[in-house]
Amino acid sequence: MLVIFLLLWELVPRTGLLPELFLPSLSSTLDVLYQDWRIYAAALWVTLYEVALAMLIACAGGIAAGAVVGGIARLRQLLLPVFSSLYAVPIVILYPVFTAWFGVGSESKVAFAGIYAFFPVMLSTAAGIRTIDPQFLLAARSMGATLTQQVTRVIIPASLPTVFAGLRLGGALAIIGVVVAEMLTAAAGIGYLVTLNRTILDSPRVFAALLMILILSVAYYLLARAVESRFIVWQSAGKELPSTV
Amino acid sequence: MAGVIHAIEVEGLSHVYGGAVSALENISFSVAAGRFTVIVGPSGCGKTSLLMMLAGLRAQSQGTILCQGRPIPGPDPQRVGVIFQEASLYPWLTAVENIEFPLSLRGTPKNERRKRAGAMLELVGLAGFGERYPHELSGGMKQRVSIARGLVQDPPVLLMDEPFAALDEQTRMTMGHELLRIWSTTSKTVVFITHSLTEAVYLADEVLVMSARPGRIIDRIAVPLPRPRSYDMMATDVFGRLRDRIWQQIRKTP
Amino acid sequence: MKIVAVRLALLALVLAAWELLPRHGIVNPLLLPPLSDVLRALGDQLLRPQVHEAIAVTAAEVMLAFAIAVPLGAALGVLIAESEYLGQVFKPLLFYVFSIPKSIFLPMFILVFGISFAQKVAYASFTTTFVVLMSAATAVESVKQDYLLVARSYGATRTQVLLRVYVPSMMPLLLEALRISMIFNFTGVMIAEMYASRTGIGHLIAGWGENFQMTQLFAGVIVLAAVAILFNEAVRWMETRVSAWRA
Numbered sequence: 224m225l226v227i228f229l230l231l232w233e234l235v236p237r238t239g240l241l242p243e244l245f246l247p248s249l250s251s252t253l254d255v256l257y258q259d260w261r262i263y264a265a266a267l268w269v270t271l272y273e274v275a276l277a278m279l280i281a282c283a284g285g286i287a288a289g290a291v292v293g294g295i296a297r298l299r300q301l302l303l304p305v306f307s308s309l310y311a312v313p314i315v316i317l318y319p320v321f322t323a324w325f326g327v328g329s330e331s332k333v334a335f336a337g338i339y340a341f342f343p344v345m346l347s348t349a350a351g352i353r354t355i356d357p358q359f360l361l362a363a364r365s366m367g368a369t370l371t372q373q374v375t376r377v378i379i380p381a382s383l384p385t386v387f388a389g390l391r392l393g394g395a396l397a398i399i400g401v402v403v404a405e406m407l408t409a410a411a412g413i414g415y416l417v418t419l420n421r422t423i424l425d426s427p428r429v430f431a432a433l434l435m436i437l438i439l440s441v442a443y444y445l446l447a448r449a450v451e452s453r454f455i456v457w458q459s460a461g462k463e464l465p466s467t468v
Numbered sequence: 469m470a471g472v473i474h475a476i477e478v479e480g481l482s483h484v485y486g487g488a489v490s491a492l493e494n495i496s497f498s499v500a501a502g503r504f505t506v507i508v509g510p511s512g513c514g515k516t517s518l519l520m521m522l523a524g525l526r527a528q529s530q531g532t533i534l535c536q537g538r539p540i541p542g543p544d545p546q547r548v549g550v551i552f553q554e555a556s557l558y559p560w561l562t563a564v565e566n567i568e569f570p571l572s573l574r575g576t577p578k579n580e581r582r583k584r585a586g587a588m589l590e591l592v593g594l595a596g597f598g599e600r601y602p603h604e605l606s607g608g609m610k611q612r613v614s615i616a617r618g619l620v621q622d623p624p625v626l627l628m629d630e631p632f633a634a635l636d637e638q639t640r641m642t643m644g645h646e647l648l649r650i651w652s653t654t655s656k657t658v659v660f661i662t663h664s665l666t667e668a669v670y671l672a673d674e675v676l677v678m679s680a681r682p683g684r685i686i687d688r689i690a691v692p693l694p695r696p697r698s699y700d701m702m703a704t705d706v707f708g709r710l711r712d713r714i715w716q717q718i719r720k721t722p
Numbered sequence: 723m724k725i726v727a728v729r730l731a732l733l734a735l736v737l738a739a740w741e742l743l744p745r746h747g748i749v750n751p752l753l754l755p756p757l758s759d760v761l762r763a764l765g766d767q768l769l770r771p772q773v774h775e776a777i778a779v780t781a782a783e784v785m786l787a788f789a790i791a792v793p794l795g796a797a798l799g800v801l802i803a804e805s806e807y808l809g810q811v812f813k814p815l816l817f818y819v820f821s822i823p824k825s826i827f828l829p830m831f832i833l834v835f836g837i838s839f840a841q842k843v844a845y846a847s848f849t850t851t852f853v854v855l856m857s858a859a860t861a862v863e864s865v866k867q868d869y870l871l872v873a874r875s876y877g878a879t880r881t882q883v884l885l886r887v888y889v890p891s892m893m894p895l896l897l898e899a900l901r902i903s904m905i906f907n908f909t910g911v912m913i914a915e916m917y918a919s920r921t922g923i924g925h926l927i928a929g930w931g932e933n934f935q936m937t938q939l940f941a942g943v944i945v946l947a948a949v950a951i952l953f954n955e956a957v958r959w960m961e962t963r964v965s966a967w968r969a
Binding site: 244245270292300301305308311312313314315316317318319320321322324362395398399402403406408409417418421426429432436437440441443444 | 725728729746753777816817818820821822823826828829830832833834901903908909910913916917926927928930931932934936939940942943946947949950953
């Protein structure tokens with residue numbers, strides 16, 4: 224499938240099916256990327272830095288908040304509906320507030336993307352915490368586990384799938400948030416390159432930046448999946464065997 | 469009591485939920501060491517609550533519980549092993565790691581743990597399956613691992629809360645038979661809860677029949693069938709009459 | 723009732739902080755104007771025809787994009803759920819699609835449509851279609867096979883199965899899908915308006931931000947948030963009414 228896609232990318236503009244302005248050919252895009260690689264590398268570095276920080280905020284905060292709010296019944300009843308209502312608001316409308324407060328540099332991107340990713344991670348973790356079988360703790364108690372042991376030997380391992388899902392979600396959303404922010408108002412970063420080159424109608428350079436973003440997102444997704452399956456071997460789908468007693 | 473310390477002694481046990489709902493009413497019974505006692509009763513009669521109290525996982529409103537002559541203020545896995553209806557094996561641990569779990573909580577060194585867990589694995593007939601994860605085991609196998617886990621600290625008393633309820637009938641029968649085999653190689657005291665009248669008569673030395681809420685002991689039925697039990701005993705008159713007697717008792721209660 | 727009371731108390735606390743912290747200079751009032759100033763600006767803005775126009779434009783974009791995306795996404799979603807082959811081909815792709823920031827396609831839409839009403843609608847429906855697609859596919863797959871089997875064994879025609887089994891069974895999920903899709907739809911329109919537009923609320927907000935007109939900016943944010951939340955709660959309410967039969 225990928226090969227077909229790449230072929231189309233090359234041929235459709237070349238044959239004039241679509242003007243080069245709309246869709247520059249793959250070769251011209253790669254060519255520009257190669258020529259200006261320093262610029263793109265520097266931009267990528269900025270973007271990655273912002274994504275990392277945003278992800279840190281969103282995941283650390285979101286997972287912790289989600290675990291607490293999801294785990295404590297009172298808090299959950301009180302706050303969860305509030306948070307999921309807030310989720311309905313397009314966070315992007317807050318971005319101008321962040322640029323007014325923090326300026327056009329990385330801080331506003333990190334703040335925005337951090338908050339953008341925070342809510343979904345929190346909601347997802349809160350939901351995931353509730354899937355932990357309450358019998359696990361009962362069994363542990365009956366085996367004489369102390370409170371510390373209950374947390375470290377049962378709750379933490381049982382929460383790992385939820386935590387990993389949160390990390391994967393947080394990273395993906397952090398990337399999306401940073402890219403959107405950089406496209407809107409920025410002075411550096413890959414998203415900024417997209418906007419910059421769009422306004423001067425330099426399509427190959429725009430698409431070179433788009434290509435980098437595409438690769439970044441897909442790479443992150445694959446990485447997250449790979450890490451998850453390494454650590455959570457025991458989650459691999461196994462249908463229950465018919466009883467041979 | 470003439471100097472005989474029973475494995476379990478319950479005296480005047482009552483329990484009230486939330487100050488209003490009476491769950492258990494004046495329960496008294498004792499179980500001699502090495503005996504297999506089955507508690508049978510309708511849904512909601514409080515048998516699980518009773519078991520929780522025998523295990524030290526819940527405190528009773530009134531009355532005393534003595535296990536080997538001493539009270540049980542909290543869970544004491546070296547005295548009382550508990551096996552629940554849901555095997556509740558930890559999915560991130562292999563079968564043998566699950567069995568070792570109680571030992572690792574106490575800081576038992578690794579070789580010792582492995583040895584004892586391995587022995588338990590063999591006892592329940594799962595030698596060779598130690599490295600499997602729970603999701604790779606069938607329902608019956610999971611319960612066997614759960615039983616092995618309950619036995620690994622060699623507690624003199626074993627409490628089992630409808631451990632075979634989630635299994636299909638044929639597996640249940642086989643597991644019941646297996647349980648009796650395992651029990652016969654040890655000298656443990658077992659208190660076993662079930663819904664199934666057949667299972668009760670097949671497994672027990674004595675059956676305690678509970679009424680619907682508030683739960684009371686309405687009958688104690690000794691099962692005179694010889695051991696080792698066999699399937700064809702289920703077809704005998706004696707078996708049928710015992711079953712019937714239990715059923716009549718349960719039916720009577722509102 | 724107690725829960726509602728506690729929530730209202732929390733809200734009151736937040737609002738009070740918003741008013742008092744800037745007023746007393748604990749927080750820089752240039753960065754975070756006191757709530758009363760914001761509300762006053764809100765009142766002023768709502769009277770201006772320019773703002774009315776912007777609201778009208780944004781509302782039109784949101785509704786049109788939704789009207790396009792929902793049937794389109796639903797149709798595609800049902801197709802993917804019903805066809806084994808299509809499902810196998812496209813389902814893995816969908817995961818990738820969701821990882822990609824769809825805002826990167828904005829420049830393409832601008833290239834094709836220019837900066838216009840059409841561009842914003844096209845972009846928003848594009849992003850929303852994927853969400854609707856995913857939800858629709860999930861909803862179709864959620865209908866238990868058992869229900870279908872029972873209906874067919876009683877001789878139900880395909881239409882009857884569709885109307886009497888699929889639809890009621892999927893209704894809660896469909897409403898949920900609508901709710902989530904609208905959230906994405908709204909977001910899509912906002913991004914498009916803030917990125918490159920000459921009209922619409924998003925554009926106004928971006929402008930206020932650039933010019934450090936913080937009171938107007940916050941006023942705009944409050945209005946948008948209120949609208950978004952109202953719509954959300956309305957659909958949620960409908961969901962609970964339709965979901966009474968679910969566990």
